[in-house]
Amino acid sequence: MYLSIRRRLLKRICLTTCKICILVFVIIFIVLPLIFKFSFALQKSILFLTFISYPPNLDLKRPEKSGLYATRNFFVTYRDQEEDIDVDVAVWHVLPNDLVRRFAKELQIDEPTLSNMTAPEEVREKVDAIATKDHSQYREIERILHRSDLNLADTTTQKALFEETLRATTNDIVLYLHGNTASRGASHRVELYKLLRSLNYHVVTLDYRGYGDSANISPTERGVVYDALAVYQYITSISKNPVYLWGHSLGTGVATHLLSLLTDMNMPGPRAVVLESPFNNIREEICAHPFSKLYRHLPWFDYTISRPMYANELRFESDQHIAEFRQPVLILHAEDDHVVPFNLGYKLYRTALDTRGKSWGPIEFHRFEKTSHYGHRYICRAPNLPEIVMHFFRTYRDEQY
Numbered sequence: 226m227y228l229s230i231r232r233r234l235l236k237r238i239c240l241t242t243c244k245i246c247i248l249v250f251v252i253i254f255i256v257l258p259l260i261f262k263f264s265f266a267l268q269k270s271i272l273f274l275t276f277i278s279y280p281p282n283l284d285l286k287r288p289e290k291s292g293l294y295a296t297r298n299f300f301v302t303y304r305d306q307e308e309d310i311d312v313d314v315a316v317w318h319v320l321p322n323d324l325v326r327r328f329a330k331e332l333q334i335d336e337p338t339l340s341n342m343t344a345p346e347e348v349r350e351k352v353d354a355i356a357t358k359d360h361s362q363y364r365e366i367e368r369i370l371h372r373s374d375l376n377l378a379d380t381t382t383q384k385a386l387f388e389e390t391l392r393a394t395t396n397d398i399v400l401y402l403h404g405n406t407a408s409r410g411a412s413h414r415v416e417l418y419k420l421l422r423s424l425n426y427h428v429v430t431l432d433y434r435g436y437g438d439s440a441n442i443s444p445t446e447r448g449v450v451y452d453a454l455a456v457y458q459y460i461t462s463i464s465k466n467p468v469y470l471w472g473h474s475l476g477t478g479v480a481t482h483l484l485s486l487l488t489d490m491n492m493p494g495p496r497a498v499v500l501e502s503p504f505n506n507i508r509e510e511i512c513a514h515p516f517s518k519l520y521r522h523l524p525w526f527d528y529t530i531s532r533p534m535y536a537n538e539l540r541f542e543s544d545q546h547i548a549e550f551r552q553p554v555l556i557l558h559a560e561d562d563h564v565v566p567f568n569l570g571y572k573l574y575r576t577a578l579d580t581r582g583k584s585w586g587p588i589e590f591h592r593f594e595k596t597s598h599y600g601h602r603y604i605c606r607a608p609n610l611p612e613i614v615m616h617f618f619r620t621y622r623d624e625q626y
Contacts, residue, residue, distance in 0.1 A: 258529035303455040319428040331370040391464040401430040404474025408437030413602040477503035478541030484550035505544040551626035553586030561595035
């Protein structure tokens with residue numbers, strides 16, 4: 226009798242366990258994909274990951290807390306005609322090192338800080354060699370800095386000073402477009418700003434809607450591209466100096482779409498674009514992303530995941546956009562990138578070679594060996610990156626395509 230009761234109990238436990246497993250399977254592999262298919266909000270949330278924020282307690286209004294001295298925090302506000310709303314885009318403008326060194330006293334930069342803001346040893350001589358020797362353009366900057374009532378914390382003074390540096394100097398400008406998660410203040414992004422400023426470039430970087438302290442509006446592909454367009458137009462309304470786009474990860478999709486848009490609008494575009502850790506399109510990136518590992522082999526993956534995003538215009542089709550603008554392209558990709566696999570960046574490169582016009586700007590590809598362990602975020606630490614970037618920008622600085 227005891228054995229009979231035990232068998233019945235075991236049978237009931239096994240049956241309950243099987244039911245739970247089936248229920249879990251149905252929820253994870255059927256219900257959740259179906260929810261994703263019919264929820265545009267969830268699709269945007271998973272793509273843009275605006276709910277992931279780091280580092281904690283970051284004060285974006287004070288870039289010096291992130292180690293970015295001589296940096297202005299401000300907003301570019303524009304009217305989104307399609308959504309009929311005003312959008313506030315939060316922006317940092319990081320001054321190039323030669324300006325910081327020249328006006329260190331007026332900018333209240335102390336010697337220890339200044340000593341950490343020099344270019345890498347191997348490129349310092351080249352940077353200094355191409356730095357401007359004509360100091361007459363600094364007169365208006367000096368006039369602002371030498372005012373008796375100078376207050377660098379005053380937003381009006383900051384605006385006048387930083388916009389004058391864009392207007393008067395000959396330093397080139399890099400507009401940086403970040404990837405998903407966090408904000409313009411993420412540590413790996415700050416590392417790159419510091420590198421670019423050490424090479425004497427102005428760095429302008431923004432948070433799209435829904436990110437950082439920009440407008441609390443749910444992002445879309447069209448929306449973030451127009452946010453980037455607003456900041457690009459702000460820069461070009463002030464400065465005639467060459468502008469380069471630099472997109473990382475999702476920002477590469479923003480960059481190629483923006484360049485395509487500028488071409489369609491018949492507007493002057495930047496001189497060249499750097500695509501760091503790019504994908505060819507969101508459809509293939511979703512299949513390759515670690516988040517999709519549980520789902521990518523399901524027969525209904527395309528029906529419930531890929532196609533719905535495409536139908537809702539969350540596409541970021543860089544493989545199409547790269548054939549729609551003429552500017553030179555530099556692709557940087559690490560072999561050990563597990564977020565955007567190396568093969569997607571190389572596939573984009575091969576597509577560009579096949580589809581771009583023969584008289585258009587060239588496309589270059591630089592791979593970084595997996596033994597360097599740069600992964601998805603840290604190509605900025607590559608010792609040869611400054612030389613690669615300076616050579617690329619110098620080569621196409623005065624070219625028009």
